[in-house]
Amino acid sequence: xxxxxxxxxxxxxxxxxxxxxxxxxxxxxxxxxxxxxxxxxxxxxxxxxxxxxxxxxxxxxxxxxxxxxxxxxxxxxxxxxxxxxxxxxxxxxxxxxxxxxxxxxxxxxxxxxxxxxxx
Amino acid sequence: xxxxxxxxxxxxxxxxxxxxxxxxxxxxxxxxxxxxxxxxxxxxxxxxxxxxxxxxxxxxxxxxxxxxxxxxxxxxxxxxxxxxxxxxxxxxxxxxxxxxxxxxxxxxxxxxxxxxxxx
Numbered sequence: 001x002x003x004x005x006x007x008x009x010x011x012x013x014x015x016x017x018x019x020x021x022x023x024x025x026x027x028x029x030x031x032x033x034x035x036x037x038x039x040x041x042x043x044x045x046x047x048x049x050x051x052x053x054x055x056x057x058x059x060x061x062x063x064x065x066x067x068x069x070x071x072x073x074x075x076x077x078x079x080x081x082x083x084x085x086x087x088x089x090x091x092x093x094x095x096x097x098x099x100x101x102x103x104x105x106x107x108x109x110x111x112x113x114x115x116x117x118x119x
Numbered sequence: 120x121x122x123x124x125x126x127x128x129x130x131x132x133x134x135x136x137x138x139x140x141x142x143x144x145x146x147x148x149x150x151x152x153x154x155x156x157x158x159x160x161x162x163x164x165x166x167x168x169x170x171x172x173x174x175x176x177x178x179x180x181x182x183x184x185x186x187x188x189x190x191x192x193x194x195x196x197x198x199x200x201x202x203x204x205x206x207x208x209x210x211x212x213x214x215x216x217x218x219x220x221x222x223x224x225x226x227x228x229x230x231x232x233x234x235x236x237x238x
Contacts, residue, residue, distance in 0.1 A: 001202065006198050006200055024202040030173065031226075032151065033152045054149065056149065068120035079124045080124050081122070081143055105175070
């Protein structure tokens with residue numbers, strides 16, 4: 001069993017104002033899917049984008065907005081979970097004053113974590 | 120996008136003193152893996168067991184112990200993550216006075232969430 005705290009994992013810049021920590025991935029021997037922890041700064045967002053794999057999201061802290069499809073916006077906060085199906089446009093925005101933190105799990109694609117966020 | 124709070128999901132009894140909520144699974148259209156939220160009562164534990172699929176765990180609250188292999192025991196708390204590889208024996212115990220809450224993600228096996236915990 002590989003155990004560590006997400007705070008011990010080096011954050012990567014995923015988009016402006018957005019960091020990603022890979023907490024359970026290829027390096028830890030994950031065979032099927034990858035768990036990441038994202039932090040979005042106030043006023044920042046992940047790009048509105050789409051890809052052929054799903055996300056499973058769990059909100060750890062902060063106040064955010066999940067944007068999906070054409071215009072739908074849903075407020076999200078601690079304990080909320082979101083399933084983003086493959087090929088659905090989506091973005092997560094920090095709408096609060098504190099950091100917005102969420103887990104986002106993606107499948108391995110051809111044995112690797114699929115590409116980073118578009119810049 | 121399917122959004123709900125884990126508290127809105129009906130808990131299932133997974134073992135004595137252990138409940139499971141499936142927050143992103145087949146019903147929500149999950150194609151590859153399933154996110155569940157477990158709550159373990161003080162003094163309770165998941166059975167020490169093994170299976171041919173992995174777990175990816177994130178501790179949300181409480182103080183626990185992760186037991187793996189033959190005798191190894193590791194204290195775990197908020198923000199800790201654990202990757203349990205396939206076929207490794209494991210158990211999670213609540214060693215504190217409050218509820219121990221964790222996310223546990225498993226792959227779909229033949230399109231379904233693999234079996235419940237042994238009783």
